[in-house]
Amino acid sequence: MTAAVTTSQRPMDGEKRRTPAVINLLVLATFVVILNETIMLNAIPNLMTSFGVTEHAAQWVSTAFMLTMASVIPVTGWFLQRVTTRTAYATAMGVFIAGTLISALAPVFGVLLAGRVIQAAGTAVMMPLLMTTLMTVVNESDRGRVMGNVTMAISVAPALGPTVSGLILQFGSWRLLFALVLPIAAGVAWSGLRRLENVGETEESTVDWLSVVVAALGFGSLVYGLSRFAEGEVGAPLAIAGVGVLLILGFVLRQLRLQRVGSPLLDLRAxxxxxxxxxxxxxxxxxxxxxxxxxxxxxxxxxxxxxxxxxxxxxxxxxxxxxxxxxxxxxxxxxxxxxxxxxxxxxxxxxxxxxxxxxxxxxxxxxxxxxxxxxxxxxxxxxxxxxxxxxxxxxxxxxxxxxxxxxxxxxxxxxxxxxxxxxxxxxxxxxxxxxxxxxxxxxxxxxxxxxxxxxxxxxxxxxxxxxxxxxAEGHGEPDAEADQDPGLDLDAELAELCEHGREPAACGC
Missing domain, CATH: 1.20.1250.20 (MFS general substrate transporter like domains)
Structure with missing residues (x-):
């Protein structure tokens, strides 16, 4: 999804400013999916009793969610440019609803974990989709107000998660946490698809699957190692996090090359x-x-x-x-x-x-x-x-x-x-x-x-x-110091990566 927008989508000076309908729909959907990131924090004792697992194992309902988010989000930059707004929205909400249903019906703990992973994959798409669409359709002079509404949604949702789950768990099983979210998510998805319009145009590009794998392993390993570190371990988590850092370094080098000779999964020229x-x-x-x-x-x-x-x-x-x-x-x-x-x-x-x-x-x-x-x-x-x-x-x-x-x-x-x-x-x-x-x-x-x-x-x-x-300086143009500072000039650093051994400008690659 590109950022191309017609001027009719942006309010003119002096015109009454309203939050675009597409943003309101995406904010509501984002609120629903982010609520689930913290809704399981109070359910650990219930899961231990229901499935007969240890506290460490039960904590994976939150750890797996976070790991999946860290692994999937790096891919969303490429994904959102390739598909339409409606397709991205339908994909995110469809995957999230599927994960919620699997979690609600999970007969064993492993199935519950799989459901949480699927939930997180849908959630990982929603936040970048919301932010990208906001920056595309909202006039620069009005972005603060609209971003404030977004902040309200993404701040209140995780704050309410533990409180909502604490109230629900006073009266029923942990399955109610998913059973109550399921119809709400389905209603939000249906309403959104009825009213949501595509924003911008798609770009045709190929995906570098090596980058996808390295990004998932790198960011996933780093987050997993840090989460294990937080549980009191030292040796193994430090090694896992170290492997993650090395893989992320390899991912960065790969993206620098693809910026000149292909389509980067994550464009680091930002x-x-x-x-x-x-x-x-x-x-x-x-x-x-x-x-x-x-x-x-x-x-x-x-x-x-x-x-x-x-x-x-x-x-x-x-x-x-x-x-x-x-x-x-x-x-x-x-x-x-x-x-x-x-x-x-x-x-x-x-x-x-x-x-x-x-x-x-x-x-x-x-x-x-x-x-x-x-x-x-x-x-x-x-x-x-x-x-x-x-x-x-x-x-x-x-x-x-x-x-x-x-x-x-x-x-x-x-x-x-x-x-x-x-x-x-x-x-x-x-x-x-x-x-x-x-x-x-x-x-x-x-x-x-x-x-x-x-x-x-x-x-x-x-x-x-x-x-x-x-x-914001330059209205989206590169900052002056970025062009002057060799340490920030990625194009200059990429010259040595040219397969022909010449300057990129001369090579044409």
């Missing part, structure tokens, strides 16, 4: 645009901090303070809702004043909130935990909408799908790394002091250390926020 690259760094560290807090706070509230999963979900839900509900307001501010007035205060707020959480204790009032979590979520809301809009807006239109895929892939890697880092720091610090202060106090000390490390990393977010422009 990195020639410095605003996009800075946005990626900021988003990755901020997402890492968010995922760290999402794993640490429940551990603190349940294992240290003794709250049930349901009450834990209710306590952290206001922060997620605040993050989502502020999305449209943040978007309107971005459209009016640019990104810096939001991203810089937001990045500072992230550091302050994580620093405050590093002081939690056995007697910290719940209201204070609630306030600090809300400050963190609100600060992330102030950062994410401008960063997504600035980053993708700095790209030329033909790179929107690839930029969206890069963003989605990095989110999955950041989520895995954030979880691994948080659990590792907590465990190492706890083991250092457990003999001196006891098990519970040692766990609190570990939690404090993990939040403190996240706060220190968030200082990078502040630095990137200062470097970002108020608005």
């Amino acid at each position: 990195f020639r645009h410095s605003t996009f690259t800075k946005s990626l760094v900021l988003m990755a560290i901020a997402f890492l901090a968010m995922m760290g807090s999402m794993i640490l706070l429940p551990l603190y509230l349940q294992t240290v303070r003794g709250l049930s999963p349901l009450y834990t979900g209710l306590l952290v839900m206001p922060g997620g809702l605040a993050m989502g509900l502020l999305g449209p307001s943040v978007g309107r501010i971005f459209d009016a004043y640019g990104g810096r007035v939001l991203v810089i205060p937001g990045s500072v707020g992230i550091v302050v909130a994580l620093g405050g959480l590093s002081q939690i204790s056995l007697t910290t009032p719940y209201w204070l935990v609630l306030v600090l979590h809300m400050v963190l979520m609100v600060s992330l809301a102030a950062a994410f909408t401008p960063v997504f809009t600035l980053g993708l807006g700095s790209l030329p239109e033909h790179l929107y799908s690839h930029g969206s895929s890069i963003l989605g892939t990095l989110q999955q890697v950041s989520a895995a790394f954030g979880t691994a880092l948080a659990v590792t720091v907590m465990s190492v610090r706890g083991e250092q002091v457990v003999d001196e202060v006891g098990a519970v106090a040692a766990q609190v000390s570990g939690l404090q250390a993990a939040f403190l490390v996240s706060a220190a990393l968030a200082l990078v977010v502040v630095a990137m926020a200062v470097l970002l422009p108020a608005r």
Whole structure:
């Protein structure tokens, strides 16, 4: 799917701006599929009882989902350029519904895992499809407002997942989690296909299957190794993650060559645009901090303070809702004043909130935990909408799908790394002091250390926020420094890859 759009699709200055119907449909579908990423977090004990599996095995319902997302998203940049909007939507929702049905009817644990993998494959297409379509059909001056609506959906969905599942599991089996989602997903898919129109035109291109395999193995291995690392292991996970890094390096080199002699699976020329690259760094560290807090706070509230999963979900839900509900307001501010007035205060707020959480204790009032979590979520809301809009807006239109895929892939890697880092720091610090202060106090000390490390990393977010422009520079043209800086000029680096041994311009390849 290309980014070609007729001017009639874009609102004229002074015209009443409305979110295009195609975006509303995709936002609704994305909300439904993303909800399932976190809906199984509270169902682990039920799965252990139902299937007679260990806790480690039951955790795979979430791990497999994340691994599949990391493996599939790199392919979506090529896929979205090749097929129409309706085809991409029908594929994503059809695959997701099939996975949901398989999961609901799973007779054994292995079938449930297969269903979750299929669910994740459909989910992996929806986010890049939504972002690419948004950047294509929405006028630049109105992207902040519309991106704010998108942020609302993708923020509220994972925040509601544990709470919704906690409520449902009070009254029935884990199968209800899928049985309730199934008719909703089917209704959304049917409604979307009735009203959805194609955006842009397709491009004919061949797929490099070697790139597909290497990308799946590389990103999958990296995320899997990091997830194992978070479970307390060291040797094997480190080796698996190392193999993943090497495979990703091979994937990158392959894409650099294909950019000159074929069709890359993931077009890395997006990195020639410095605003996009800075946005990626900021988003990755901020997402890492968010995922760290999402794993640490429940551990603190349940294992240290003794709250049930349901009450834990209710306590952290206001922060997620605040993050989502502020999305449209943040978007309107971005459209009016640019990104810096939001991203810089937001990045500072992230550091302050994580620093405050590093002081939690056995007697910290719940209201204070609630306030600090809300400050963190609100600060992330102030950062994410401008960063997504600035980053993708700095790209030329033909790179929107690839930029969206890069963003989605990095989110999955950041989520895995954030979880691994948080659990590792907590465990190492706890083991250092457990003999001196006891098990519970040692766990609190570990939690404090993990939040403190996240706060220190968030200082990078502040630095990137200062470097970002108020608005996307060049309206999608390559940044000037990208052409001047040899380190960012991928075309120059590719000269040595020419099979004829000459400069690409002279060779014509």
